[in-house]
Amino acid sequence: MTAASSAGGASPSSTRGGPEAERFDALVVGAGVSGLAAARLLAGAGRRVAVLEARDRAGGRVHTERAGERVTDLGASWIHGVENSTLFETVSRLGMPTVEFTVGSYQAGGRPIAYYGPGGERLSDEEVGGFVADVAAVDARLAEVIAGAEPGSSYAEVAGAAVADVASEHGWDSDRAERVTEFLHHRSEEQYGADATLLDAHGLDDDAIEGDEVVFPEGYGRLVDRLAAGLDVRLEHEVTSVRWTVDGVVVSALRRARGSETEVELAAAHAIVTVPIGVLRAGSIEFDPPLPEPVAGAVGRLEMNAFEKVFLRFPERFWPEGVYAIRRQGPEAEWWHSWYDLTALHGEPALLAFAAGACAEQIRDWPEARVVASVMDGLRGIYGHGIPDPVDVRITHWQDDPYARGAYAYMMLGSRPEDHDLIATPVAGVLHLAGEATWTEDPATVTAALLSGHRAAERILGCEVPYSALLGGVGEVGGVGEVGGADEVGRSGGAAGV
Numbered sequence: 001m002t003a004a005s006s007a008g009g010a011s012p013s014s015t016r017g018g019p020e021a022e023r024f025d026a027l028v029v030g031a032g033v034s035g036l037a038a039a040r041l042l043a044g045a046g047r048r049v050a051v052l053e054a055r056d057r058a059g060g061r062v063h064t065e066r067a068g069e070r071v072t073d074l075g076a077s078w079i080h081g082v083e084n085s086t087l088f089e090t091v092s093r094l095g096m097p098t099v100e101f102t103v104g105s106y107q108a109g110g111r112p113i114a115y116y117g118p119g120g121e122r123l124s125d126e127e128v129g130g131f132v133a134d135v136a137a138v139d140a141r142l143a144e145v146i147a148g149a150e151p152g153s154s155y156a157e158v159a160g161a162a163v164a165d166v167a168s169e170h171g172w173d174s175d176r177a178e179r180v181t182e183f184l185h186h187r188s189e190e191q192y193g194a195d196a197t198l199l200d201a202h203g204l205d206d207d208a209i210e211g212d213e214v215v216f217p218e219g220y221g222r223l224v225d226r227l228a229a230g231l232d233v234r235l236e237h238e239v240t241s242v243r244w245t246v247d248g249v250v251v252s253a254l255r256r257a258r259g260s261e262t263e264v265e266l267a268a269a270h271a272i273v274t275v276p277i278g279v280l281r282a283g284s285i286e287f288d289p290p291l292p293e294p295v296a297g298a299v300g301r302l303e304m305n306a307f308e309k310v311f312l313r314f315p316e317r318f319w320p321e322g323v324y325a326i327r328r329q330g331p332e333a334e335w336w337h338s339w340y341d342l343t344a345l346h347g348e349p350a351l352l353a354f355a356a357g358a359c360a361e362q363i364r365d366w367p368e369a370r371v372v373a374s375v376m377d378g379l380r381g382i383y384g385h386g387i388p389d390p391v392d393v394r395i396t397h398w399q400d401d402p403y404a405r406g407a408y409a410y411m412m413l414g415s416r417p418e419d420h421d422l423i424a425t426p427v428a429g430v431l432h433l434a435g436e437a438t439w440t441e442d443p444a445t446v447t448a449a450l451l452s453g454h455r456a457a458e459r460i461l462g463c464e465v466p467y468s469a470l471l472g473g474v475g476e477v478g479g480v481g482e483v484g485g486a487d488e489v490g491r492s493g494g495a496a497g498v
Helices: 012-016 033-044 086-093 125-147 155-170 174-192 221-228 277-282 295-300 358-363 368-383 419-423 446-461 467-471
Strands: 022-029 049-052 064-067 070-073 113-116 237-245 248-257 260-273 286-288 302-304 307-313 325-328 338-341 350-356 392-395 409-411 431-433
Touching: 022 033, 022 248, 033 049, 033 221, 033 260, 033 446, 033 467, 064 221, 086 221, 086 446, 086 467, 113 125, 125 155, 125 174, 155 174, 174 350, 237 260, 260 446, 277 295, 277 302, 295 302, 295 419, 302 419, 307 358, 307 368, 325 368, 350 358, 350 368, 358 368, 368 392, 431 446
Parallel strands: 022 049, 022 260, 113 325, 237 286, 260 431
Antiparallel strands: 064 070, 237 248, 248 260, 302 409, 307 350, 307 392, 325 338, 338 350
16 A cells, blocks of 8 residues: 555545646746756756746745846855855856855854954954964864764754863853854854754754855856746746645646636646745645655754845945955844945945844844844944945845745754755655755755755656756756665655655
């Protein structure tokens, strides 16, 4: 008996769809980087594929806004490490220009950063060097503390223990220890948009960067445009249910057009669902039968974060030249402690700040003017009241986006790094989940989205597909070879059938 029939869910006949259902080899839910990559590889291998996207644009959480000559990446911005990066190789071969900006992983040093102490005074190079060395000493100890931590420990707990050990060993005073502790808490917020008390101790295990980090002066959206070219992408198709058995899937969606909604039904041999964890956890899409273990449990151990961007463009520069970022220490900088200098991207004086964790939650309903005043208060605490107001402001609202419900996923207490890959366990050989939250090695990144989409496509095709196939036209995939079958759930006779 299959998992589908034993669960009392969709019958084989129901997954063939009604007589009006369009039929495909594969359906992809979500036109973000993961879904587009998977669809492009499948279409390139000759499969008939449709991508269903609830929004009126492709890209998902990659969203480049173009207003006149201003280009703003409201969603993803960085490639976090270009060495041995499939994503960097892909965008390079697509001719997408990049700008080196290696401060995207909340590094303490490595690039020029203007540090200011709790009183707003600028730290000397010697003081900055000492602080960076303190962080490095704690980071070395932190890895050992995390390795020995009890399951369910928080990042705050292991960070506190590591600081206490190093402070005791080297005779630090309380202020010196506090500066490192607050840095580690801000790292949790900026890296995963979650308070350190909510992030699992292993939540930053992936926090290693290989090589420089880069951003895109023409916008990350150029990648979306290239991946979507030639595909059957159906915008304003909000998927409401996915019915599955070992015989295939039927996807129901609401199609919006000219102010009205029509329910449509599409059938396929396979489906790849790439919606964010927030959408899965909200139950916005009904799975019939429900997602089985280990997929459901792993989904339930991740959570969407609270993380927003605040872009400020100014008539003139008032901060030091030659720095990548401005960073303030101390309790006055609990919310607004870091500003990133984006001037090099387009020549216009601009700073980017992040609202993360509790800050993002609390300002969620604030009017724009109040948010700007709060951020500017932080800057004026450093540079004085004579600095100019911004001439242009953009503030993101990913928490309020019903098709995201946050910026990206983080590991809740008690979760495990491998939960990311467990979410992508194939279900009955017909249903696959993909996206940034489904890749253990580098989650919460565009890299993870791209690689997970590629993995899902290979599993459907049953063969290896080179990443270079993403660069070709639809119907041009070549150079395929056999791959081993992935463990599955819900498939009779599968390696991990239920």
